[in-house]
Amino acid sequence: MKVDWLIVGAGFTGLVLAERIASQLDEKVLVVERRNHIGGNAYDHYDENGIMVHRYGPHLFHTNSEKVWRYLSQFTEWHPYYHRVLALVDGKKVPVPFNLNSLYAVFTPGYASKLEELLLKHYGFGNKVPILKLRREASGELQFLAEYVYEKVFYGYNLKQWDLTPEELSPGVTGRVPIHISRDDRYFQDKYQAIPKHGYTQMLQRMANHPNIKVLLNSDYREIEDEVKFDGMVYTGLIDEFFNFTYGELPYRSLQFEFSYHSVDAYQEVAQVNYPNEQAFTRISEYKHITGQRAYGTTLSIEYPLAYRRGQNLPYYPVPREENRKRYNLYLSEAESLNQRVLFAGRLADYKYYNMDQAVARALGVFEKQVARGKKS
Secondary structure, eight states, rough: BBOSSEEOSSSSHHHHHHHHHHHHHOOOEEEEEESSSSSGEEEGEEEETTTEETSSSOOOEEESSSSHHHHHHSSSOEOOOOOBBEEETTTTTEEEEEHHHHHHHHHHHHHHHHHEEEEEEEEEEEEEHHHHHHHHHHHHHHHHHHHIIIIIIIIHHHHHHHHHGGGGHHHHHHTTTTTOOOOOOOOOSSSSEEEEETTTHHHHHHOOSSEEEEEESOOHHHHHGOBBOEEEEOOOOOOOHHHTTTTTTOOOOEEEEEEEEEESSOSSSSSSEESSSSSSEEEEEEHHHHHHOOOSSSEEEEEEEOOOOOOTTOOOOOOOHHHHHHHHHHHHOOOTTTSSSSSOOOOHHHHHOOOOHHHHHHHHHIIIIIHHHHHEE
């Protein structure tokens, strides 16, 4: 078999690149995927009770990039959705990220008003303050607030998610869930927030539905590498695995999900409720809140973080620590020595956490700057 490109991985990164190469360059692409479905961790499907679920946990699309939004809009209609999250704190469900409304959910009105006034005075309305920054800078009543949010909302969840304290991770992680000095309860404030109207899988299937694209599931690319001739490769898998773990394994965190069906219209108030403290799990997600589906009953997933073990579970999150970045850079040097014969992109290949819009933007960038430009030079 002869193709122009072999793409390893049928997630967002691989399928965006496949679509661009096929439609813009009119070249043949073979996409090889280990799993029995396309879509990577964004894969969604109807369960045995007819409820649309996200097999690998809730995926919430949000972006400020008009370019990314317009690109994906070629392949889907959208269901508007604004994600809201509650956290169980001292027996009360509190909006997170912690904001001005959260103050009134956990403190008496008088004390909440005092804290609100101090936050507005020191940081201004609408700003977001990372919790470690507030702990470092605050004094008096704000120091109390910083310690409260750190201990009750942030620390336990972070420890379960990463098996590390917040201080042991890069600042980018702690900055993802700040104190928001606002009454906006939405988890994200991006310009575009929506879910593909008929699901991520259908959107990505439309992306792959091009006569120049063939998708091979249930296959490791090494199994067919000698049988397929190709001019270029895009690799979206584990970069350390590609190089046979020459410098050792890069660590990841994994997840385990327990799905359950309930004969009620709604199980909880919002799509996601976090459990930062007592329980072993981190969150419960209810998918009908996200999809807007009207159906009898509802399906939940309970999420347990755990260490990634090669061959036993799936790698979800690169562990953002300096020592891991240094090891990744050794693999990156190996990748660069291949002189564009293999392009590496995606969460696993870049060893970097990407939201879905960031994965799309990365793939579009690789196409424009490396694939298409290479054809012109």
